[in-house]
Amino acid sequence: MNKKVLHTLEFEKIQEKLTDYASSLPGKELCRKLEPMTHIDDIRLAQRETTDALTRTFHNGSLSFSGVRDIRGSVKRLQIGGILSMSELLNLSSLLTAAARVKSYGRSSAADGSGDDVFTDSLTEAFSLLEPLTPLNQEIMRCIVSEEEMSDEASPGLKRVRRAMRLAGDKIHSQLNSLLNTNRSYLQDAIITVRDGRYCLPVKAEYKGQVPGMIHDQSASGSTYFVEPMAVIRLNNELRELEGEERKEIEAVLASLSAMAAEQTVYLESNYELLGRLDFIFARAALSAHYQGTEPVFNENGYIHIKDARHPLLDAKKVVPITVTLGRDFDLLIVTGPNTGGKTVSLKTVGLFTIMGQCGLHIPAFEGSELAVFEEVFADIGDEQSIEQSLSTFSAHMTNIVSILEKADQRSLVLFDELCAGTDPTEGAALAISILTFLHNMQVRTMATTHYSELKVFALSADGVENASCEFNVETLRPTYRLLIGIPGKSNAFAIAGKLGLPEFIVEDARKRIGSEDAAFEDLLSDLEKSRLELERERLELESYKAEAAMLRDKLAGKQTRLDENREKILARANEEARRILSDAKTTADETIRNINRLASQSGAGKELEKERKKLRDHLNKVNNDMAVKAQKPKKDYRPEDFKIGDSVRVLSMNLNGTVSTRPNAKGDLYVQMGILRSQVNIRDLELLNEDTISTPAGSFGGAGNGKKNRSSGKKGGAENSGWTSGGGYGTMTKSFSISPEINLIGKTTDEAIPELDKYLDDAYLAHLPQVRVIHGRGTGALKKAVHQFLRNCRHVASYRLGEFGEGGTGVTIVEFTQDK
Structure with a gap:
């Protein structure tokens, strides 16, 4: 790929940033030599390496390549038999x-908690x-300090x-110390x-003959x-000889x-x-993390999304x-709009994303973005925002365009900024249309910016050519920088001039001077913009x-589920009673x-028989009284x-x-719906309530019988506002929609965690959550084993799995509940 486009699109700055993330000499060299690849398999491998390095970094932290x-x-x-110095060794x-440290990181980042x-x-x-x-490394470290x-x-x-x-040095110092003491007066210093x-010894000049x-x-x-x-x-002399022997021994060790x-x-x-290559790959991953990049999907069909x-x-x-x-429904995109x-x-x-992607770098875009593989990328960009010397004259631009037209083919991406500007507008527009038509006929993926209205009309009338515009807010005189595909943009020159204070009569005079067709076209663009804004608002x-309808549907389904569950509980308790x-x-x-049989066989046992009969009647009456529902009177008379x-x-x-x-x-009779039961009741047997939830019978099963809501404060990690009363009965059938979607069991023993998990799963299932997250740590x-053993036997659980990347990994388990039919 030509070096000029890398400079034009400022890829060098990306390369400098990448080099800063590499820490070894070979890694930095690879960063500086980075160039776009043109074979799709090589590109996909490089992208996969960057993604895998980023995944390992997220799981196990950064990897140091210091010491390479x-x-x-x-x-x-x-290799030629030389001997290395201590510094080289x-x-x-x-x-x-460094190799041992990196290899250990590679093993640890590819293993779970069990190893x-x-x-x-x-x-x-x-x-x-x-x-x-x-062995070699240990031997070098043992020998060389x-x-x-x-x-x-x-x-x-x-x-x-x-x-x-x-020993020789000690003897010398002993002898010299003795001479110091006996010849102190002859010496300059002791x-x-x-x-x-x-x-x-430092001897005074006048006593040099006194010290032989x-x-x-x-x-x-x-x-x-x-x-x-x-x-x-x-x-x-002995010490000098020993020093020579020491040098020989050192050379032998080296x-x-x-x-x-x-x-x-x-x-x-x-x-x-290998260390240089891995440093290079992990530098790409660090750059991706810095830019919050994602791996693009590559194709060879020239499709960009x-x-x-x-x-x-x-x-x-x-x-x-x-x-x-670009490249699927149209291969030529014309972008218009104000400066x-x-x-x-x-x-x-x-252009920059295409080059970055083909270099194996992630791009700062949303997941799933697609890029095409191009043999060449050409760009004619010469405005003040470019780091390249501005090509401000028409001739300079045209020289570059001629070169592009000679080399571009179906495997090329061409970018034009203000195509054919700097000359007569009529001739420039015609020339621009001809150039773009040539590239369009060659099926070259092309993107061009322009102010020419003729190019907007060309895009509207030609097949495979599409308009795009950069949105501009006329009220605030500020661009929104949003790119709108399919909508031509207005220059908004009259509106901007008027907002900036140009007299209205001058603006009106200018409007009259433009042709009727141009004016009609600008009005059409204004109508299209208004229609787009209206459609977007309606959307x-x-x-x-x-979203509101879906929420209400889910809420209704949840209520029905809770009604059905409570009906089953009521019937089960009634059957048990x-x-x-x-x-x-x-x-x-x-x-x-x-x-009775015993007393009947005895004579004179009439009184005893009557006593047993009375005892039986009293017991039956007590049972009847216990089972009867004692009717209450309303607190007030209703009409x-x-x-x-x-x-x-x-x-x-x-x-x-x-x-x-x-x-x-x-007569005051009406029908009341009580769960699945619908019954005719007189108003004298009714009392109005100030709530819109249907409660289960409270008096029969230990619940509160006053019809008021019973609330319990939610606890983090478990069920919240479950509706269970302090007396153990189920006061209402409503379930809080604010129940936590996860439970944290870290730090708990198995005996503590499993009962809490059981209670939480029941509450989450009643709250109609589709899935929850169980945090158990590594x-x-x-x-983790105890949690999975419990989930296998839980009838409300449809499936469970370990968390994936971004969900907590092997430290969490994702649980999905059975869905009601």
Whole structure:
């Protein structure tokens, strides 16, 4: 791809930002050499690598490539049998340490809490190919302390020599200290100095003959001679010999380490290249995170569909997202609108996104945006916003356009900014139409900005050509920067001039001077703009109505579900109570029959028989009294006109709440709907309620019987405002719509978590939530296992799964409930 377009579209700034995110020398070199690819498989692989690196970063944090040193020169010396210095060996060690750290990151980011590999991606092979060469690295670190110091433990010979050197040095210092004490008056200073690597004493010039020895140096003033006393000459000679032996031992250790490294040059080169490549990939991921980018979908059909694109070089807080489509229904897009309205930015965004995508970089746009693979991208952009030298003259622009027309084909993307501007408008418009027609006939994907009205008409009349405009608010004299596909834009010159204070008579005179056809066309554009705004307003209202209708439908479905569930609970409790009463009655009857039979066999037992009969009658009366619903009287006398259809009432004789479904007749009778029961009731048996919810019978099953709502404060992580009364009964059938969509079990034991989860799932199911999120964390996995075991046996649960990326990963479980038919 030509280098000029990279400069024109300011791709260099993206490249500089990318290079800043790389931390190693080979990684930065790859960033600086980054160029667009033209093979779709290579592009898709690069995009996949960026996405996988970003995913690993989100899961396991950033990856450091510090310590990756340039070892290419050292490897070449090893390959020809050379011996490396301590600093070069330390560079090898630093590289191997980085390789071990990166390889460990690769393993940890591909495993769950249990340590088992659960997935592989496009980076797995690169991580696995790294060879830390641990034995070599450990040997280098054992032998070399710093770039200028080797450890005494590097070899037995070096350890022996250095021990001998320390003993010789101690002897020399002992001898010199003795001479210091006995010849103090001959010395300039009572110190021991070193000259030419040999220990000396500073002797006054007048006493140099009093201290026998070898003179090594003289002070600048001539007042001091540095004399090596005869008593330490032999010891100094021994020390110099030992120093030579030390150098030989050090060279032997370096040769041994170099020989070990020479056997691994293939792995060393491979590690250097792999670490540079991984650093480059993770730099792309960091850039994507910075721009909040997404992976584009690529095709070879020339189709571009960028959703909510944000130019990466503009302020992220101020940039207005645009949506651009090109190449499917039309291959030529003509963008019109006023100056500073965002036309050039739209043009550059399409070109820059194409180049970024083909370089394997994510683009700052909405998920699922599509880009086409182009062999070449051409751009003629010469306004003041460009970093390129402005091509302000017509001839300069035309020279560039001629070059583009010679090279462009079906695999090219062409961008024109103010095509054929800078010349006579009539001739310029005609020339622009001819150029665009040529490219259109060649099926070249083209996007052009213009002020020419002729090009707007051309786009309206030609097949495969579409208008677009950058929206402008005439009231505020400010562009909105929104790109509207399918609508030609107005220059708004008259409106802007009038708003800025140009006298009205001048504006009107200018209106009269434009041709009738041009005026009609501008009026048509105004009508189209008004129609678009009206349609957009109606669309927003329709979406609001649809959302409200869906909410009401869900609310009604939830109420019906709760009614059905409470009916089942009421019937179950009633059946249980009936079974208890029947069992109790059977027990009493059996006992009474046995007593009667026993007393009947005895003479004179009449009184006892009568006593047993009375006991049986009393028990039956008690059972009847317990089962009977005690009718209550209304708190006030009501008139028929007090009751309206839809009013909430309590049927006192049945102790049930319901809704009035008919108006009272002459006798005061009306029909009341109580759940699934519809019954005729007289107004004397009714009491009006001030609520619109239908309650279950409270007096029969331990609930509150006064018809008032019972509320309980919601708790975070569990059911909220469930409607259960403090007495344990279900006071109302309403369920709060504000129940939390998730429950947090982290920090709880299994015995604590499972009952709380059971209660929460019941409440969430009654609240008609389609799915909920159970947060159990990773940890040891015991809590996750217990949660999954419980969910397998829960009848309301249709399915469950571990969270995906963005949902919490393996630390959460997504639960979906069964749907009511």
